[in-house]
Amino acid sequence: MNHQTLSRRLQLVAAHIPPGARLADIGSDHAYLPVALLRRGAISAAVAGEVALTPLRAAQRSVEHNDLQALISVRLADGLAALEPGDGITAVSLCGMGGETIRDILEQGKARLNGRERLVLQPNGGEQPLRQWLLGNGYRILAEEILRENRFDYEIIVAERAEEVRYSAEQLYFGPRLMAVRSPAFLDKWQRALRRKRQTLAGLANARQELVEEQRRGLQQEIGWIEGMLGALPVDGPRG
Numbered sequence: 701m702n703h704q705t706l707s708r709r710l711q712l713v714a715a716h717i718p719p720g721a722r723l724a725d726i727g728s729d730h731a732y733l734p735v736a737l738l739r740r741g742a743i744s745a746a747v748a749g750e751v752a753l754t755p756l757r758a759a760q761r762s763v764e765h766n767d768l769q770a771l772i773s774v775r776l777a778d779g780l781a782a783l784e785p786g787d788g789i790t791a792v793s794l795c796g797m798g799g800e801t802i803r804d805i806l807e808q809g810k811a812r813l814n815g816r817e818r819l820v821l822q823p824n825g826g827e828q829p830l831r832q833w834l835l836g837n838g839y840r841i842l843a844e845e846i847l848r849e850n851r852f853d854y855e856i857i858v859a860e861r862a863e864e865v866r867y868s869a870e871q872l873y874f875g876p877r878l879m880a881v882r883s884p885a886f887l888d889k890w891q892r893a894l895r896r897k898r899q900t901l902a903g904l905a906n907a908r909q910e911l912v913e914e915q916r917r918g919l920q921q922e923i924g925w926i927e928g929m930l931g932a933l934p935v936d937g938p939r940g
């Protein structure tokens with residue numbers, strides 16, 4: 701992958717950045733996303749934020765190599781601290797980090813958001829707590845994508861602030877848009893998850909400690925949701 705040939709994952713992220721956006725790509729690493737979008741003329745300017753020096757330097761090299769220094773500001777900053785008042789940012793992407801990390805970055809930096817930016821998020825796991833944060837902060841999920849690449853399931857969540865937002869616990873768990881569309885990639889992901897969770901639950905069957913009991917109850921709830929969503933039959937055998 702490079703700035704010319706984005707991975708399928710980043711292509712899908714790119715497709716949700718509004719045309720002409722002023723993009724802040726936080727955790728940009730090589731800055732592949734903003735560089736590719738600017739080379740295509742799809743956005744008007746970008747900030748590439750990085751908290752670590754090695755990826756920051758990689759981003760600086762990509763930007764210089766493509767002669768985009770006038771349009772992309774590469775900044776060493778923790779999360780949304782990369783945003784400055786004069787940037788006029790209209791879209792923020794946070795990709796390739798755990799969902800909890802993305803949630804924490806949004807929570808710690810929310811005072812820097814003006815509420816009109818589109819958020820394009822690609823968590824590596826931890827989608828449920830991230831959706832919970834979006835709900836708690838008045839964001840509506842406009843679109844979701846799921847894809848499998850290099851044996852990983854990736855989800856993309858696109859959100860904007862809205863007046864009234866309501867999601868059920870199952871919608872936060874599966875993703876409201878993904879659940880509505882039920883794509884083959886989505887159903888495959890949850891078939892695999894169901895097998896894994898059933899195995900884990902069976903492994904806990906004889907354990908007694910209180911912590912395990914809590915884990916077992918959590919797993920039972922998740923398995924129930926997945927079975928309900930897939931229309932799968934519950935397996936016989938110990939469930940509790």
Ligand code: SAM
Nearest residue numbers: 726727728729750751752755777778779795796
């Ligand atoms: N966004 C690119 C992508 O999706 O391909 C790069 C993903 S890379 C796996 C995650 C990057 O996020 C790393 O370069 C890491 O340094 C950066 N990162 C992690 N926490 C961060 C934070 N709080 N602020 C800025 N960058 C952060």
